[in-house]
Amino acid sequence: MDKLHATEELILQSAMQVFIEKGRHGARMQEIADRAGINKALLHYYYRSKDNLYATVIEKSLGKNISDVMKILDKNLSVEEIIRSFIRDYIEILRNNPKLPLFILREIGEGGEIVSSVLNRLVQRKDIVPRKVLDTIQRAIDRGEIVPLDPRQLIITILGACLFFFIGEPLLKITLLKEGFTDRDRFIEERKEAIFNIIAYGIFPGGDRT
Amino acid sequence: MDKLHATEELILQSAMQVFIEKGRHGARMQEIADRAGINKALLHYYYRSKDNLYATVIEKSLGKNISDVMKILDKNLSVEEIIRSFIRDYIEILRNNPKLPLFILREIGEGGEIVSSVLNRLVQRKDIVPRKVLDTIQRAIDRGEIVPLDPRQLIITILGACLFFFIGEPLLKITLLKEGFTDRDRFIEERKEAIFNIIAYGIFPGGDRT
């Protein structure tokens, strides 16, 4: 990376960290500068304003997040393989960036002009509807390979199942996981299997549908 | 309600709204006062400081959230009935307070001293591990009524499945639900059935386990 973009990128990474930790209004430009090991004036040299920096961070992290999900979902595989690999790969991504999803959900949930224009720009720039996987699921339903259901309900359910451990972890640790939670990595690994098995086969053995 | 507590409660409700919308650092005391229809000095008369008000809001909303979940989970029912009623009731609660969970997850994810001490106080004050439902599930597993799995994995999966639509809605609306999402209430109702059926029976018909 050339020097010009190195500093720009360094600032962006530092800003992302601080915004993730402190939120948009809690983050301080001086702190971002300290984190990046530069002086504050340089933040403005490169990004002009706090809002601009924030918008760039939102755009970057959102783009990456959606891209991650789409990449995993849009594969030429059977539904079973898509679900299995999605759960496995997405949880791996979440394990490596546990704080990013909550940051994104939080900022988008909060709304505001900056977020809105980032979202609008994103939508204008490319189609982010996961059409392929929706079709794949629907075709599998038509062929009787999976039960009739709205593919979107299925995907939302899987997303939520994968995400929740990571976005709710501090709370889970004082409630559900307060006792006997000794190996986080193992629990996450088990999570991959557990989610897939529940989604695929449910929890009632050989159960009939009602 | 007596007058003394009416103002105190009014301030608290207004503060909760504003904190939910703007976050801790984005919320302004003047705005909270405006929302409550009082003058700003009265905020300090009743709650002494912004931090104190925030801590009270966190404690209140967290307490309610955990209480909601625990109340639904800790019933004397079969596993099937617990899951069915949990999904139904929890989604109803979420429908009526769509912004609260994300607020809580966000603030806890952000951490900080205030949140930590609220969490500590909460933990000291009472046991918030949902023991009963964990036992119920484990006993059903032992009896072969449901497949062997870690009860905590199951509960986390169900929580995530119920929550995600609500916390991720703005993002889902430009991605997965961009097209054909015309009746939100209907979608939410369908969600109850979809989640239950997926959890209970999975998506592969009469599927064998792997």
Added chain:
DNA sequence: TTTATATTTAACTGGATGGTTAAACTTAAT
């Protein structure tokens, strides 16, 4: 009516923040 408490007003304050500036310094390219 008096007393006590709750509420308001309007102005103020100290500190923090995002942003700016000019000059100096450093680094990279020619």
Added chain:
DNA sequence: ATTAAGTTTAACCATCCAGTTAAATATAAA
């Protein structure tokens, strides 16, 4: 070596914010 661009420093500034204050007013209770 010179020039151009990137970076730093240190100070500054206007604005905003949480919090304060004294006095006045309103409301509730006795």
